[in-house]
Amino acid sequence: MIEMTQVSKTFGGARPAVDDLSLSIAAGEFVVLIGSSGSGKSTLLRMINRLVEPDRGEILVNGVDIRRQRPEDLRRRMGYAIQSIGLFPHWTVAQNIGTVPRLLKWTKARIDARVDELLALLHLDPAEFRHRYPHQLSGGQQQRVGVARALAADPDVLLMDEPFGALDPVTRGALQEELLRIHALSGKTVVLVTHDIDEALQLGSHIVLMNQGRIVQQGRPLDLLRRPANAFVHDFVGRTEIGLRLLALDRVAGRLRPNEAAVGEPISADLSLREALSTFVARRVDRLPVVDDQGRPAGALFFSDLLERQL
Amino acid sequence: MSRVQSALALSLLALIVLTGWLPHAGPAFALLFPDRDRLIYRQDDFADLILAHLAIVGASSLLAALLGSGVALAATRRWGLAFRPLLETLLAVSQALPPVAVLAVATPLIGFGPLPALIALFLYGLLPIAQGMLAGLDSVPEGAREVARGLGMTPAQTLWQVELPLAAPVVLAGLRTSVTINIGTAALASTVGVKTLGLPIIIGLSGFNTPYVLQGAVLVGLLALTVDLAFAALSEPLGRWRAPQPSPGEPTLAGAD
Amino acid sequence: MTWRAPVPGALALGTLISLWSLPFVRFAPNRLLTGDGLAWWRAPLGLGHWAALLPCGLLLLAWRAQSRATRVVGLPAAALWLVALPWLAGMAARQMAPEVDGLARVSLGAGFWLSWGLMALLLGELLREAAWPVWRRVLLWVGVLLALLAELSGGALDHLSLLREYANHQDAFNLAFGQHVQLVALSVAPAALLGASLGLLAARRSRVQGALFAVLNLIQTLPSIALFGLLVAPLAWLGEHVPGLGIAGIGMAPGILALTLYSLLPMTRGTLAGLQQVPAAAVDAARGMGMGSWQILWQVELPLALPVFLTGLRITAVQAVGLAEVAALIGAGGFGAIMFQGLLGSAIDLVLLGVIPVVALAIAVDLLFKLIIAGVARHD
Secondary structure, three states: OEEEEEEEEEEOOOOOOEEEEEEEEOOEEEEEEEOOOOOOHHHHHHHHOOOOOOOOOEEEEEEEEEOOOHHHHHHHHHEEOHHHHHHOOOOOOOHHHHHHHOOOOOOOOOOOOOOOHHHHHOOOOHHHHHHOHHOOOOOHHHHHHHHHHOOOOOOOOOEEEEEEEOOOHHHHHHHHHHHHHHHHHHEEEEEEOOOOOOHHHHHHHHHEEEEOOOEEEEHHHHHHHHHHOOOHHHHHHHHHHHHHOOOOOOOOHHHOOOEEEOOOOOOOOOOEEHHHHHHHHOOOOEEEEEEEOOOEEEEEEEHHHHHHOOO | OOHHHHHHHHHHHHHHHHHHHHHOOHHHHHHHHOOOOOOOOOOOOOOHHHHHHHHHHHHHHHHHHHHOOOOOOOOOOOOHHHHHHHHHHHHHHHHHOOHHHHHHHHHHOOOOOHHHHHEEEEEHHHHHHHHOOOOOOOOHHHHHHHHHHHOOOOOHHHHHHHHHHHHHHHHHHHHHHHHHHHHHHHHHHHOOOOOOOOOHHHHHHHHOOOHHHHHHHHHHHHHHHHHHHHHHHHHHHOOOOOOOOOOOOOOOOOOOH | OOOOHHHHHHHHHHHHHHHOOOOOOOEEOOOOEEEEEEOOHHOHHHHHHHHHHHHHHHHHHHHHHOHHHHHHHHHHHHHHHHHHHHHHHHHHHHHOOOOOOOOOEEOOOOOHHHHHHHHHHHHHHHHHHHHOOOHHHHHHHHHHHHHHHHHHOOOOOOOOOOHHHHHHOHHHHHHHHHHHHHHHHHHHHHHHHHHHHHHHHHHHHHHHHHHHHHHHHHHOOOHHHHHHHHHHHHHHHHHHHHHHOOOOOOOOHHHHHHHHHHHHHHHHHHHHHHHHHOOOOHHHHHHHOOOOOOHHHHHHHHHHHHHHHHHHHHHHHHHHHOOOHHHHHOOOHHHHHHHHHHHHHHHHHHHHHHHHHHHHHHHHHHHHHHHHHHHHHOOO
8 A cells, every 4th residue: 555665854954854764554554653752753654645755765655656646636635634733723614624525626515415424423413513613622523523624535545643642531532442443444544643652552553663763663562562672662662561551452352251250340341451450450359240232241351361361 | 783893884974974064064163263264174175085095095005915915925935935034124124114204205205296105105004014914824823734735735725725814814904004004194195285184184283273183183083993993894704713812902903103 | 056045145136236226326406406316336436436346246155155154254245335335425425515515415315225225134134144142243233333423423424415414403403302302201101100000900800901992992093193183172272271281282292192192002002911921820829828919919920021011111112203203293393393394395315314313213212122121031
């Protein structure tokens, strides 16, 4: 889908922002670019839609060199979302979402229908929100509109630069779930930039850890936690919290014993093991009853099973 | 009608009524100034003076708006960015220049009549407009520009659909300042015989005829107020997308002279 | 082949074009005639013609040279031009009209003013690019200013009509200076006190704010000539009916009153803005430590609001210096009297005699307040 070969970019300073970097992104993948500030992750993202032109190297999207396309046409085929300030304050929600379809000269009826469809997809009531201005929305609602706008023209690729950076933890969590749902539903390729390792582990199917313009390690979330390539990765994924983060990657459903039972308030099979651990400790028990998403008893989770298959 | 709109209607009504009534206001002025015989300014028709005043202000402000905003726009584009500090220096230095000084210098150089006044008003009018355009474009959030590019807008689309609409309230405030200043300076142009509402004031002052001064001053004041309110009414819908800002000390940019 | 420095290049080019296409000086047989323009190369400058090499050099420099070269060569060249050009014009005037009390007049042409102004901008631009500390930049400008003053007091410019006009009107000039300063000082000082009180009131009682600023904005919207005119009638009435006051419809009093009214808006706005930008946390902390409301005002709010208040005062004072120019129409005197006299007589030199000091005064007031504000801000 996206092939980057030996790209480099140096801004004013002596040190390159992106240094001789190659990266291949498969279609349908949810790729998270992560690193501390100044690692070059945003620059890399912005090269994909030519907001930044590389000094050297080439980038292919669907096998075509992006330099052979007009930047505007390229960008209209890719969704783009940044922190919540990115909404146009002088346009209503509907106008904001319809930006790219209008640039692509869709008919008004088609744009209207698409706006309503997207608002519904992001759990915003079209009748209530269509005509609001951004300043009349909460931060979370603004960001939902930002995501809807990025999705508007049904792009193959979604580029997101710290889209949830300015949100409070609860709202951020809800939107992350939302994004995962949309990704699963649409099968779009997503490239997301963040500096938050928990966000990266939760969202990414493929994580690219960057430092000083180069890729330090890439792979599935589990690979980074289990087999950090060096001390830098080990530090970045959090030395003392690796165990907890591993638990966060798995769900109760994968570890429960179906034919067992336990007493007490049941937990959902959809819960992460990290949350289950917290429940064990809080209740001072070593087994928990589990119910499935319809609320039917599904079995029990044993404390000792948290360790299984992890070594 | 909003408050601004009703104030505008009231001010416009007062201007029209007064213009119609003043020629017949001899008895009223006789009460105020009992020992005088020439009480009402009759060398020109007041309505004519208002129209002449508006014509000279309108023409100069229109030209100034076109050139001033064009120059400021150029100094914010990537290819003209190098000239921006120079423009800012010019604008800062010109703060020290009273508008009437431009008129006073232009007249002996160009000659008497409306042309030097027109040129002086045009030149001084450039300053607030360019300033407003710079400030307006600066007020556009960087995120909006960035996202416009990222979504695939061309530079022209970004300018017309995002930057200019967002800058519009501030740009209009600059135009408002420019026009308000020009209305005052145009009145001063009557000192060199240009036909504006300043004539009754100047003739009254030089002939110690206080009624003339009063008639001219009231009309000039009302005209300035009406035009200012018209701009306020015009800018109301432009900012409807903004969160309400409850600070009456801030948004007024009208200047004296 | 690209321009290394487009802005200095454009300014140097503009200097050369205005020098070549516009009259450098004008010669008139007497002061009532406009006179004929003399281009740079026709003016009797002798070897001084070679001074045109300075902008030529700056043009070349801007085209190819590195920034270090512009600093070492460009800055002195631009500064030299600013000092040399008036001296050359003065020399030309001495050649063409040798008798100081004769009828013939030599005045400065548009070519002089434009090429001098553009070079001043060029010097400013070079200084900005050099990124010198402020004191070094100020030092250079002060140096240029002192050299110009030396030319002025040394008599090198005495033969120019502007200086002859000054010599003829010296008494009026000194009187106007006194009146102008008086107009500004006597209006800005009460406006500062009143505006500070009104600003404080507006900050404390937000309900007053709307009405207060509606009135102040209304005054500010009135053209100065209208406000002066509106004050003439009531003050004349007062003067007639209360003779002891020494007030009349025209003269200093209405001028001061009108300027005070104009100054109220920026002063009140500056005070309110100053108080509003005081961090709420600071006031809260003061209250939490047990300060009373007066203590909070004097020890916390006013010191923190001072820089913004002083900025309001600076804007007000600069505005008043310019507005006072118009007050001459109602007999308040000041430099406006000289300017309007020149305007009515179509005598550009007399106009400049009434305008240049006002601009200089405005710049001086502006700089003075900026220095004070910088000093106050340093103590924070």
